[in-house]
Amino acid sequence: MIIKAGNIRKGSYILFKGSPHLVTQADFVSPGKGSAFMRSRLRSIKTGNTQEFTFKSVEPVEEVEVQSQKMQFLYNDGDSAVFMNGQTYEQVEVPLALIGDKAKILTPDIQVHVMFYEGQAVDINFPPKITLQVVQAEEAVAGNTMGTARKLVTVESGFELLAPLFVKEGDFIAINTDTLQYDSRVNK
Amino acid sequence: MNQKNWQKIRENKQFLQPFLVREKVIDAIREFFKKEGFHEVETPLLVQSPGTEPYLEVFESTLVTPGFENKKAYLLTSPELSMKKLLAAGTGSIFTICKSFRNGEGISSFHNPEFSILEWYRVDADYTDVMKDCEDLLLFILKKLELNANGKNKLEYQATEYDLSSPWERISVSEAFQKYAGVSKEDMLDEKKIVKIAKSKGYLVSEFTTWEEAYNQILLNEIEPHLGKSKPTILYDYPASQAALSKKKDSDPRFAERFEFYLAGIELGNAFSELTDADEQEARMVADLQYRKELGKVEYKIDSDFISALRLGLPRTGGIAVGVDRLVMLFANVPSIKDTLLFPVDDVFDYVGRLFPGVV
Numbered sequence: 439m440i441i442k443a444g445n446i447r448k449g450s451y452i453l454f455k456g457s458p459h460l461v462t463q464a465d466f467v468s469p470g471k472g473s474a475f476m477r478s479r480l481r482s483i484k485t486g487n488t489q490e491f492t493f494k495s496v497e498p499v500e501e502v503e504v505q506s507q508k509m510q511f512l513y514n515d516g517d518s519a520v521f522m523n524g525q526t527y528e529q530v531e532v533p534l535a536l537i538g539d540k541a542k543i544l545t546p547d548i549q550v551h552v553m554f555y556e557g558q559a560v561d562i563n564f565p566p567k568i569t570l571q572v573v574q575a576e577e578a579v580a581g582n583t584m585g586t587a588r589k590l591v592t593v594e595s596g597f598e599l600l601a602p603l604f605v606k607e608g609d610f611i612a613i614n615t616d617t618l619q620y621d622s623r624v625n626k
Numbered sequence: 627m628n629q630k631n632w633q634k635i636r637e638n639k640q641f642l643q644p645f646l647v648r649e650k651v652i653d654a655i656r657e658f659f660k661k662e663g664f665h666e667v668e669t670p671l672l673v674q675s676p677g678t679e680p681y682l683e684v685f686e687s688t689l690v691t692p693g694f695e696n697k698k699a700y701l702l703t704s705p706e707l708s709m710k711k712l713l714a715a716g717t718g719s720i721f722t723i724c725k726s727f728r729n730g731e732g733i734s735s736f737h738n739p740e741f742s743i744l745e746w747y748r749v750d751a752d753y754t755d756v757m758k759d760c761e762d763l764l765l766f767i768l769k770k771l772e773l774n775a776n777g778k779n780k781l782e783y784q785a786t787e788y789d790l791s792s793p794w795e796r797i798s799v800s801e802a803f804q805k806y807a808g809v810s811k812e813d814m815l816d817e818k819k820i821v822k823i824a825k826s827k828g829y830l831v832s833e834f835t836t837w838e839e840a841y842n843q844i845l846l847n848e849i850e851p852h853l854g855k856s857k858p859t860i861l862y863d864y865p866a867s868q869a870a871l872s873k874k875k876d877s878d879p880r881f882a883e884r885f886e887f888y889l890a891g892i893e894l895g896n897a898f899s900e901l902t903d904a905d906e907q908e909a910r911m912v913a914d915l916q917y918r919k920e921l922g923k924v925e926y927k928i929d930s931d932f933i934s935a936l937r938l939g940l941p942r943t944g945g946i947a948v949g950v951d952r953l954v955m956l957f958a959n960v961p962s963i964k965d966t967l968l969f970p971v972d973d974v975f976d977y978v979g980r981l982f983p984g985v986v
Contacts (some may be wrong), residue, residue, distance in 0.1 A: 444732060455828075466732025469842045469850075470868055470886060470896060471679045474732065474824065492846040494839055495732070497830050566628075602640055622637060 443476045444495030451483070451555070458483050458555055467492065483553075483560040486535040502561065506551040506563065511544045519544060519562070521552050530559045537562055539618055545570065551610040564615035569624050570594050583620040588607045588620075630973040631964075644958035644965050649905040651954050652723065655744055658763050664746060671725060675929035676700045677707060678914035682845065683730040683741075684924050695865070700926060701727035704947055705745055706871065707932045710900065711881060713747055713943055714935035721746035723950060735962040736892060738848070738971050742950035751939040752899040753872075753883045758862055760887055760895060761792040762951075764858070771957055783890045783956050786855075794858040799845075802861060804852045807848040814841065815865060815880055823891035854888035861886050870910055872898030874931035889956060897946035904936035 446452060450461045463479035474495035481488045493499065509521035509530070518531035520543055530552060534541050542560065544550075551563040570593035588600040593611070601620040603613060612621040632642040656666065674697060685701040692976050702708075704726050712720055726743045746756055751844040768774045768781060768790055779791040800811040807827075813819040817837040824840035825831040829847075831840070862885035866874050869882035883899035901907050911928050919925055954966040964970040 464736035466737055466848065467734065468681060468731065469846055469893075470864070470884075471682055471870075472838055472842050472868070473681050473836075474733065475842065475846055477734075490847075490851065492843060494830070494843060602638065 439500045439501045441501050442495060443478075443493030443497040443499045445475060446476060446478060446493075446499060446501075451502045451504045452463065452480075454480050455504055456538065458502050458560075460561060462488065466495075481538075483555055484534065486533070486538065502555065504560070505554045505579045508549055509552045509555060511546060511548045513546070514541065514544065521550070521559075521562070532559045532562055536560055540564065543560060543568060543593070543595050543613060543615065543618065545572065545595045566615060567621055569610050569612050569626075570597075570617055572607055572609045572611060574600075575601070575605055575609075628972075630972070631968055631970065644954065644960050647958035647967060648954045648966055648976045650771055651701075651767055651957050652950065654952075655721075655763070655797075655966065658766045659721045659746060662719070664721045664748075665717055666980065667709070667712055667717065667720045667722050669705040669722055669724060669823060671714075671727075672699050672756065673702050673708075673929075674699065675927050675932075676702045677704055678911045678918065678928065680701065680914050680917040680921060680923065682728055682923075684923060684926075685686040685727050685729050698926065699820070700924075702744055703728055706945070706947065707929050709745055709747055709945070710940060710943075711932060711935040713900075714938050714940050719746070719748045732847060735964075736949075736952060736955075738951065738963050738967055740971070741963070744948040744950050744953075745945065747900070747943050747945035748848055749943050751944040752942065753862070753885055753897050753944045756897045756946050757794075757796070757862075757885065758792075760858075760860075760897075760946070760948075761790075761794055763795075763879075764790050765792070767953070771847070773957070781956065783959055784961060786890065788854075788889060789857040791857070793971070794853075794860055796860045796862060797853075798863040798881075799861060800863065800881070801864065802845070802849045806852050807844050809844065820844070838867070850888070851891070854890055858887050858894075862886065870914060871901050871907070873901050873903075892956065893949075894952055894954050894956075895946050895948035900940060900943040900945050902936060902940040902942070904933055907936055908933045 446461050448461055448463050448464050452459055452461060459480040459482050462481050465477045467475045467477045474494050475516055476495050477492045479488060479490050491506050507523060509523050511519045512522050519537060520529055520531050523530045532552060552559050553561040553563060572591045574592040574595050576589045587603055589603055590598055591601045591605055592598050599620055601611060605623060610624040610626045612624050614621045682703045684703060687699045689697040689699040705722055705724050709720060723742060723744050725740055727740050729739060731737050736810050765779060779789060781788045781790055800814060803809040803814045809823055813823060819836050820837060820840045821831055824843060829843050839923040853861060863881045864884040866880055866882045872882040872884040875881045875883055887894050915928060951963045953965045955963060958966060960966060
C-alpha cells in the first residue's frame with residue numbers, strides 16, 4: 439500500500455531503496471518553519487542495519503505487509519532465538535542480529551509475536567510492558583533517596599537495568615519493552 | 627494503556643524531577659535577562675493577525691462581544707509581532723516567556739501543539755550579539771542548576787557529554803552545504819540546479835518539487851546530523867527566502883542575517899537581525915499570505931499595527947525565539963518533550979489511540 443511519508447509511524451514496515459525496513463523512530467520536523475518533513479530511523483529486516491532518512495511528508499512510500507504469529511520462546515543458541523507455535527509445535531529461528539537488545543528480556547516460555555516477511559521470521563514484538571523478577575539488586579545507599587538516584591538491578595533473564603533505590607531482590611518490576619527501561623514496581 | 631504524567635508522579639515522586647529542573651531553568655532565564663538589563667513583558671496569546679509564516683497552521687477561535695460583530699481570533703504562533711511593537715514604543719531590550727500554538731504538526735519527541743517560547747530582543751545589537759547571549763544564557767543555566775560544579779562547562783545529555791564553553795562552533799549555511807553535502811553556494815541558491823542535485827543524490831523529485839523542499843531535504847539529511855555533536859553549533863546566514871523577518875546581508879543580499887543553534891540534534895532557537903524596513907516587511911508578509919492561500923492554510927489579515935510600528939521606526943535590534951521545553955529536555959536529561967510538560971497533548975486529548983490504531 440502506498441502511503442504518505444508523513445503518515446509513517448514507529449512500528450510501520452516500509453520499502454526503502456527497494457528493501458524492507460522497520461521504522462524504529464519517526465519524528466515530524468519542519469526546518470526553520472519550513473514545509474513538513476518526516477525524520478525516520480529505519481532498520482533493515484534483512485541485515486539488521488540501521489540508518490536515518492528524512493522524507494518530505496508528502497512523499498509516497500510503500501508500506502509492506504508483515505504477518506505476525508503468537509509464539510513461545512524456547513531458547514537462544516547464540517546466533518538465533520528459537521520460538522515454537524503452541525498449536526502446531528512448528529519451530530522458527532529469528533537471528534539475534536534482527537532482534538537486537540530486546541533479546542535480553544526473553545525468558546523461557548514467554549509469549550511474543552514473531553513477525554514474518556515473505557515467509558521469513560524477521561523480528562519479534564513484545565507487549566508494551568512485561569513483568570520480570572529482580573534476582574539481584576545492590577543495597578540502596580542511605581541518605582541518597584531524593585532526585586534521580588538509581589541503582590543497577592538484574593532481572594531473571596540476566597538483563598541489567600537501572601531502577602529506583604526502593605526496588606529489592608525478589609520484587610517484580612515492569613519493563614518498557616520499547617526502551618528497555620524500568621517502568622514500575624508490580625505487586626504480585 | 628500508558629500512564630499520564632500526573633499518574634506517574636502520584637505513583638513515584640521521582641517523575642517530578644524533570645519538572646523541578648524546569649522550574650529552575652525558568653528561574654535562571656529570568657535572572658539572566660534581568661541581570662542583563664532587559665524588561666520582562668507580557669504579550670497577548672489571542673490575536674486578530676498572527677504571524678504570516680506560510681507553513682505554520684494556527685488554532686482558530688471567535689471573539690464574541692455582545693453588541694459587536696463577532697471577530698475571528700487566533701492563538702499566536704510566536705509573540706514576535708507584539709514584541710516588535712513594544713520595541714517601536716521605546717521599551718529598550720525586552721524578553722518574554724509565553725505559550726505559543728501550532729496546529730496540524732506531526733507527532734515527534736520535539737513538538738507539542740502548545741509549547742513555551744522564550745523570546746528576547748536586544749536593542750542596538752545584531753544577530754552576532756544574540757549569538758553571544760545564547761552562549762552566556764546556557765552557561766548561566768548550567769551554573770544555576772549546579773551542573774557545573776567542576777567548572778568544566780560540560781552538560782551530559784542522553785549518555786553523551788557536550789561542552790557548552792564559548793565560543794560555540796559557527797558555520798554558515800553555504801559553508802555547510804559545501805562541506806557536508808558538496809553543494810556550492812551558487813548551486814544551492816539556484817532552483818533548477820538544487821532540484822537536479824537532489825535528484826542525483828537519490829531523493830525523490832517530481833515536477834512539483836520546490837527549491838525549499840530540495841534545499842531542506844539536503845539540509846536535514848546531510849547537514850543537520852553533523853551539527854551540535856560535541857558542542858553547540860550556530861548555523862548562520864540563511865538564503866534570504868528562508869528568513870521572513872530578518873535583515874538581508876549588506877555584503878550579499880541573497881542571504882539574510884538569521885541563525886539557528888543546535889545541540890544534541892535538537893534545534894533550540896531561531897534568531898534574526900531584525901528587519902526594520904516597513905515597506906519590505908509589508909511586501910514579504912503580503913507574499914507570505916498569498917502563499918498561505920495557495921497552500922490552503924487558514925487566511926487572515928496582515929497585522930497593520932505591526933507595519934505602522936515599523937514605519938515609526940524600530941531600533942537596530944537582534945532577536946531570537948528559543949524553545950523552552952527543548953532547553954528543559956537538555957538540562958533535565960530526558961529524551962522527549964513529553965517528559966518536560968506536566969500535561970503533554972497525549973495526556974489532555976484522547977486522540978492517539980483513535981488516529982493510530984495499534985499505538986498503545
